Amino acid sequence: MGVTLKEVAALAGVSRSAVSRTFTPGASVSAKTRAKVEKAAKELGYSPNALASSLTTGRTKLIGLISNNFHNPIFLEVFDQFTRALQERGLRPLIVNLTDETEPANSVRMLRQYSVDAVIVASSTLPPSFAKAFHDAGVPVVHTFGRSATSPEVHVVGIDNVECGRMAARELVSRGYASVGYLGGPIDATSARDRQRGFTEEMANHPHVPVSHSFAGAYSFEAGRAEMLRLLAGDPAQAYFCGDDILSIGALSALADHGLKPGSDIGIIGLNDMEMSRWEYINLTTIHQPIKQIITASVDLVEEMLKTPDRYPEARIFPCRVIERGTLRPRP
Amino acid sequence: MGVTLKEVAALAGVSRSAVSRTFTPGASVSAKTRAKVEKAAKELGYSPNALASSLTTGRTKLIGLISNNFHNPIFLEVFDQFTRALQERGLRPLIVNLTDETEPANSVRMLRQYSVDAVIVASSTLPPSFAKAFHDAGVPVVHTFGRSATSPEVHVVGIDNVECGRMAARELVSRGYASVGYLGGPIDATSARDRQRGFTEEMANHPHVPVSHSFAGAYSFEAGRAEMLRLLAGDPAQAYFCGDDILSIGALSALADHGLKPGSDIGIIGLNDMEMSRWEYINLTTIHQPIKQIITASVDLVEEMLKTPDRYPEARIFPCRVIERGTLRPRP
DNA sequence: AAAAATGGTGCAATCGGTTGCAAGGCATTT
DNA sequence: AAATGCCTTGCAACCGATTGCACCATTTTT
Known part of the structure; x- marks a missing residue:
């Protein structure tokens, strides 16, 4: 079904390496081969198979986004922001719905099977043990809306x-x-x-x-x-x-x-x-x-973990403020 | 980081094929080797790399779930149901947020890069051309909440x-x-x-x-x-x-x-x-x-497409009914 | 003009699995 | 006892890419 590297290489009359390098930012290719390859690729409608390349690079750009909170309208905003923030940086959210799930083991296994680069636990009701389980399995994790005090081992983003x-x-x-x-x-x-x-x-x-x-x-x-x-x-x-x-x-x-x-x-x-x-x-x-700031910070942290896997865990806490509307009586 | 097939094979004292077959339902393995392999696998904490196997099998079990509707609370229910229905069947939703996107080309390329097995377009506001674009790219697609009349080429699930x-x-x-x-x-x-x-x-x-x-x-x-x-x-x-x-x-x-x-x-x-x-x-x-029925039918259809890729397109339309509450005056 | 540095390219191994094929083991049949 | 068939197993090729290395062709330096 899909067009492969090999076919593009054949059409362009170059080696597979040359094609690969054309699509790898920062690799060394001459303008001439690049042009040949791009022409052939366009002609064939080629786009690289991200999953195959993940085999050698060790990066899938897949981010597990796990939550159990599908009944609170705030999560519409949360999902909207998370999915946008991730895809703006070329990352892809793989959603896990943890409603009714009390045991981390399953989701850990599942997400490891898909070699996610990192996991975002987006929930204020999941116990810290979930984020911890990913951490222990060697998967970079940030717990958004988590509690900073009891999980010094994982990154936490949220409020006090x-x-x-x-x-x-x-x-x-x-x-x-x-x-x-x-x-x-x-x-x-x-x-x-x-x-x-x-x-x-x-x-x-x-x-x-x-x-x-x-x-x-x-x-x-x-x-x-x-x-x-x-x-x-x-x-x-x-x-x-x-x-x-x-x-x-x-x-x-x-x-x-x-x-x-x-x-x-x-x-x-x-x-x-x-x-x-x-x-x-x-x-x-x-x-x-401040949902927006929290989510941006979470995704920032994900990116930083990808660069520095052994990053020292950190809590990013954002201040809140009272918004006065109509459900409290006026100050005396 | 992850444990590989090879290591398990070495520990169990069998070939890599034997390990692979142990984890492939329906493959021919004797009880004895299966036992050896499972023991070694447990010891090492092995679980197969879904992405690597997708290379040869051609199936990722990844399903693109694309929508542009992150401001209507009904979509909380929709996402909840979709993610659950998919994961119950061993499929994984890869979310694409199409807010502000008018051109299908990008999402098509993106999802093809990740070799999704199928795509669900969940939106009543995206034009039929989106579903069509996936269809034309050879990706099985169902348009949930779509219009049956103008898209005879793709599967549609929804209401009249x-x-x-x-x-x-x-x-x-x-x-x-x-x-x-x-x-x-x-x-x-x-x-x-x-x-x-x-x-x-x-x-x-x-x-x-x-x-x-x-x-x-x-x-x-x-x-x-x-x-x-x-x-x-x-x-x-x-x-x-x-x-x-x-x-x-x-x-x-x-x-x-x-x-x-x-x-x-x-x-x-x-x-x-x-x-x-x-x-x-x-x-x-x-x-x-009937959201629940619509979503179940959509996921059913996805599964059937995976079995029969050239399935004849079909519209599944569910009846609606009036729910009487308090915002209409009583019948005279 | 010769030597050195530079940049581009292809070969081949590798990532983590799957699978067709052939060979071996064993029980059953004649 | 030899022949037949069925299971099980390992070998090796392959899926679609990346990358270290060696080689070659230029360009730059001396």
């Missing part, structure tokens, strides 16, 4: 979740809410626990304000809604820090059920600042996570 | 957009709306035009009901909102068929700006029935598109 928790707490306190709650993602996700920790730490400076905690079953609309409905059935706090915009939006829908107006009746602050949060009738006050 | 247009028109008429409008996606998308055609055809049976048409710039929230704001500034119809749920949701947000209640003040019916449309405070009446 503890600091975000503090930031949310400060914001709620500054609005004068008399009781606050944390409504986090799944309790086994490091991101959910770190955000809680920061929130609790900061609230400890305000002992007169009671703090409650709860965790939704997933980072999803339904989980956020269900958890907020449960809270509303009891004795809810005056304001909540939801661990993710999608939880916030679920919570907002629960408030609507009870005829409560976000902001004035119950305050909500989210985290992520995804596109949807800007929608007029959601209009969520939230902590902006 | 014209019929959906009719269905929407019938629904609006049955609710007794005295004027109706079509608010479609980008005018160069076949899906937008086909839905319009069906809508117009059906409305022709009701000449007393005036019909208007407009097209949003994209299948996106912002585009739907902007277009509806424009309509509201003039003399809006009593009900609209929006060519996609995401347009509907944008339109709903525009209604909210004007203090209009969907259903009673202005009717909206969408198309897709994405997860979000079920959210309580969206609660969109819409036409359900």
Whole structure:
């Protein structure tokens, strides 16, 4: 089916090496042979077989992109950015959907079979052991949206979740809410626990304000809604820090059920600042996570690992900031 | 870095062929050698290099998954389903993000370089020429969410957009709306035009009901909102068929700006029935598109093409149905 | 004009597998 | 006991590329 090097070489009347070199940037070919080869290649519609060349070069330009987060709308933006950033640099994303998978072994084997040059673990809910498993198998890895503290062995890119928790707490306190709650993602996700920790730490400076905690079953609309409905059935706090915009939006829908107006009746602050949060009738006050910078940095790091395989592991942490919209009451 | 066939053969004390055959289902190996090889393989942590074997077998199990639709939340579901369906069958999705790309040539070359076994074009806005380009390059292709009429050369899986247009028109008429409008996606998308055609055809049976048409710039929230704001500034119809749920949701947000209640003040019916449309405070009446069936059928078709490369092209069209929620007024 | 440096080219080995073919081993048949 | 057939195995060629090395033709230096 495909045209091969050999056929081009035959048509151009040169050796296979010459053809190979024509398509290898930086190789030594004279203008004359290059012209002959390019003419023949165009005529035949030749393009080099990347997989065959990977055999000798040891590079496939394939990057494993693994995630388990296909229900949070923020991941539309994440996938869009990742796929574009990778292909802009001539790298190809090989997607692995890890939903319902708890064991790294399978994906490690699978991605090694395809000789990926590196792996990006894009998830805040996969345990650090996943990234670690790739590292141990000798595959360069960066954990995007990962936790820096517990994985000093792999590259991590993301935000300081503890600091975000503090930031949310400060914001709620500054609005004068008399009781606050944390409504986090799944309790086994490091991101959910770190955000809680920061929130609790900061609230400890305000002992007169009671703090409650709860965790939704997933980072999803339904989980956020269900958890907020449960809270509303009891004795809810005056304001909540939801661990993710999608939880916030679920919570907002629960408030609507009870005829409560976000902001004035119950305050909500989210985290992520995804596109949807800007929608007029959601209009969520939230902590902006710089997705674009995080993804660019992740891909940068991938490229650098390809150049320097034994690169010393590093955490790239980006600051977040509060985006004020309509779901918190004004400062007194 | 990786363990090779040769090393396993050496350790097991057999030829390379024996090792290869042990890992090739259906090859002839005695129980004894198989045992020796498997022991050695486990000891070394060997797993075969899929790319190297593709050289001789001509199969990579790589499937190009190309789309330009990273702003419509329905694609979260689409990507989730596609990646899972593919990997369940031992196939690997290689994603190509075609946003802002108008020329098929690049992606064709790129995917041929990686010797993908087949390509899935998952988009209702990419012109048929994309799928066609892969077909012409000798790459098996299925166009999911494609238009069956104009691409008899490639496999198409999806819905009958014209019929959906009719269905929407019938629904609006049955609710007794005295004027109706079509608010479609980008005018160069076949899906937008086909839905319009069906809508117009059906409305022709009701000449007393005036019909208007407009097209949003994209299948996106912002585009739907902007277009509806424009309509509201003039003399809006009593009900609209929006060519996609995401347009509907944008339109709903525009209604909210004007203090209009969907259903009673202005009717909206969408198309897709994405997860979000079920959210309580969206609660969109819409036409359900059977995403799961469409994707399963697409992957089935891919598998069948791998077995029978010269398969006669075929269209698999799935019926849709109206899901009644809260954005149309009740039947009189 | 001779010697040295430079740049271009082809040969052949190699990457990690697969597979057609022929030979060997063993059990079954006559 | 010889002949037949079936399995199993290893050899060696091949898949489509890359690359170290040696060789050759130029050009530059002296």
